Amino acid sequence: MKDKAEVVIVTGSSGMIGSALIHKLAEKYHVIGFDHDGYPFPPAEAECVSVDLTSDDRMDFAFKRVRYAYGNKIASVIHLAAYYDFLGEPSDLYDKVTVKGTARMLKYLQDFEVEQFVFSSSMLVYKPSSPGVLITEESPLVPKWDYPKSKVTTEKVMNEKRGEIPIVMMRIAGVYSEEGNSIPITNQVQRIYEKQLSAKLYPANTAHGSTYVHRDDVINAIALTIEKRNDLPKEVVMNIGDDETLSYKELQDIISTEIHGNKMPIIAIPKWFAKTGAFMLNLFGKAFIKPWMIDLADDHYEMDSSKAKKLLGWKPKHGLRETLPKMIENLKDDPKKFYQVNKLE
Incomplete structure (x- = not known):
């Protein structure tokens, strides 16, 4: 039986990762799916709360709903929602949605007891390496276009705005599945x-090439991150990728x-x-x-994910x-x- 106190919020909950994550987390937690109005909707296992990351009014309403229905304690917030495209053209949505949207969430979360905030960052924040040279969490950050630049900026914002909320920054490789999805x-x-x-x-x-990671392995890494939230440092960065590039x-x-x-x-x-x-x-x-x-x-991009393996006991099961x-x-x-x-x- 679920513990009534174990509440998890997933943003971007109707997306490819968010939907599959909710299916897994719903076995153990009360899951709330934050997403935009209309179709597609989060899976039925989650309560769907409509929210706009660019709006204070909508954010305020969403968190009032969370408090009314579930109380003041949140086990984890899994923040998957972000703006991206492959047009290569400047867009103010990177700042409005990804950067300021994350800051806005952290502002409203200060009024809750939040045990963890997990941010889905990207492998692309790093300076490219060369074959055989593994990228670790301490490798230099040299994002080359707007999408990874917005992730780096958001990571800095999280450090500044988190207050007492423990944060986890997952720098995730390119995600794929048997259906494609990459x-x-x-x-x-x-x-x-x-x-x-x-x-x-x-x-x-x-x-040359890039590290990828199976969708199910990402989901398992996130589930373990929630499960082990009390054992993790208050601020931690982890690479999540396949063993082979x-x-x-x-x-x-x-x-x-x-x-x-x-x-x-x-x-x-x-x-x-x-x-x-x-x-x-x-x-x-x-x-x-x-x-x-x-x-x-x-x-x-050739990533070293040994830190996640050590801290979480995680290992990719797919290649x-x-x-x-x-x-x-x-x-x-x-x-x-x-x-x-x-x-x-």
């Missing part, structure tokens, strides 16, 4: 599946072999050529690859190498569904 990976899958010319062209070092070439080889039965060759092209091609594709259509992404194609064949199987079984789930054009 924009970079599923777009690479699409290019290879459709035998697009762009699938064979690459303007960077194919030995695949290079771009390894991804290409696995995906193309699973789809077409053979490895698709990669042809090196200059960055200026790739930028021109990306510009033209977006000029006459809506392509995933934007010109600004070309400058980041050489970046390599991208083993999950990709299942992802491709789902694509082949129902291409239309795969495209819809992953919002592929």
Whole structure:
């Protein structure tokens, strides 16, 4: 039976991670899903509380509802909600939603007994490394575009505004699942599946890559973070990622072999050529690859998650190498569904 005092708030509760997290947490906690008005809604296991991170009135109303229904004690706040896009253009929503929205939440939480506030940050806050060089929590922060920049700024705000609330900053690798759910990976899958010319062209070092992490492993890490909240430092940063980091070439080889039965060759092209091609594709259509992404194609992110393993007793149970064949199987079984789930054009 649930302990009535164990209340967990999940923001971004209708999202890919938030929904799955609620399914797991609802077995043990009273879960409140903070989300925007309208569809999609959080899972039925959570009470849905409509909130706008940019509005004091809406935030005040949401927390009045929490106090009225559940009292003054909150075991954990899992803050997943944030603004992001892949347009590469400046947006004041990074500041309004991610930075100031988090500060606003912490302001209203000062009136509660909060045992923990967990912020979903990103691997992309770090300065890129090189193959074999692991990124730790002490590695330099050099975010290169607006999304990770907003995460770094928000981490600083949390340190300033947390008061007595213990905080956990999870710097999470790129998330994937058997259904796809990773924009970079599923777009690479699409290019290879459709035998697009762009699938064979690459303007960077194919030995470079990025760490990813399975959605279920992220959820387990968060669940353990809540469970062990009284044993953690008052301020802690943890990397959450797979044990293995695949290079771009390894991804290409696995995906193309699973789809077409053979490895698709990669042809090196200059960055200026790739930028021109990306510009033209977006000029006459809506392509995933934007010109600004070309400058980041050489970046390599290889994370060390040993701190989370030590503090939480967490270990990833999945790997991208083993999950990709299942992802491709789902694509082949129902291409239309795969495209819809992953919002592929």
